[in-house]
Amino acid sequence: MIINSTELQNNFGKYLMLAAHEDIIITRNGTEIAKLTAIIEPLAEKINLTDMVYEKSSEYSYDGRRATFEEFLQLQRESEERYEYIDGEIYWLASPKTAHQYALTELFGIFYNFFQGKHCTPMVAPYDIELKRTPENINMVQPDIMIICDLEEKLNEDDYYKGVPSLVVEILSKSTRRKDLIKKLDLYMSCGVGEYWIVNPDNKEVTVYFFENQNFSKNATYKNNEAAQSYLFEGLSAEIGRIFRV
Incomplete structure (x- = not known):
């Protein structure tokens, strides 16, 4: 996750908790300046990634860019599958x-x-x-x-x-x-x-x-x-x- 320094200062408690799950990259004026990371092993790293079946988001990459909300709605209308849309990424929901x-x-x-x-x-x-x-x-x-x-x-x-x-x-x-x-x-x-x-x-x-x-x-x-x-x-x-x- 990437955030700017102002966002970190205004919501430090929130990002301190999230750092237990993944590294937080802090930027200033668009430049990466620091990283907030957990001392203990992050929760995500404890998961057996070789056994994990990720949601099919890359199938809908739209020429390598994030999908717009309108593109997601069009996909939803044209398909009988179930999907979620989070921060520009489309996730297929498995049964x-x-x-x-x-x-x-x-x-x-x-x-x-x-x-x-x-x-x-x-x-x-x-x-x-x-x-x-x-x-x-x-x-x-x-x-x-x-x-x-x-x-x-x-x-x-x-x-x-x-x-x-x-x-x-x-x-x-x-x-x-x-x-x-x-x-x-x-x-x-x-x-x-x-x-x-x-x-x-x-x-x-x-x-x-x-x-x-x-x-x-x-x-x-x-x-x-x-x-x-x-x-x-x-x-x-x-x-x-x-x-x-x-």
Whole structure:
């Protein structure tokens, strides 16, 4: 990730956390001057890269340049496949495996029951969420689960939601791990999502990140006989043993 020195100064805590996942290159007046890197082995390096199947983004390189949002929308219209668009990169979404779908079903059931009769609404993928870093930098993602608290107010005339979910959940797989841990973590935090749950079927853990003012505030990881707890919604919890297959 490359940022300028002003951005680092204004959001040091955010980039200190992100440096645990990948190196942060700092520039001044367009020139690289420093690198923020983790002392411990970065999380991304702990992943067995030889076993990882990356999302098919290079297939849509558009003559070696990043795709525009309009080009992404055209691809989406012309294909029956599912895609996400993050910072100019297009990612093909592979069909999920059983462990992924088991965790998705169990967790959505917990959320659905909790929010019955409440103002917020749980939604499940595929469901496009449009997130804007700036008016020009538009991204389109499909979180596995979303908690939306302004659904009726943010529906456009074509019945598409144009707001920002309060809580999002991503269930890791080998093909999405790096994107979910790094790119989406930064995207959700930067665009106003309040809470981000990362569900890992491989090690049967759930990590909950709480964001305030588009920056890291709190986080916790739950495993074994524990129950993942929401910072944002009091009383919302999910027993780890229920989410994952034995």
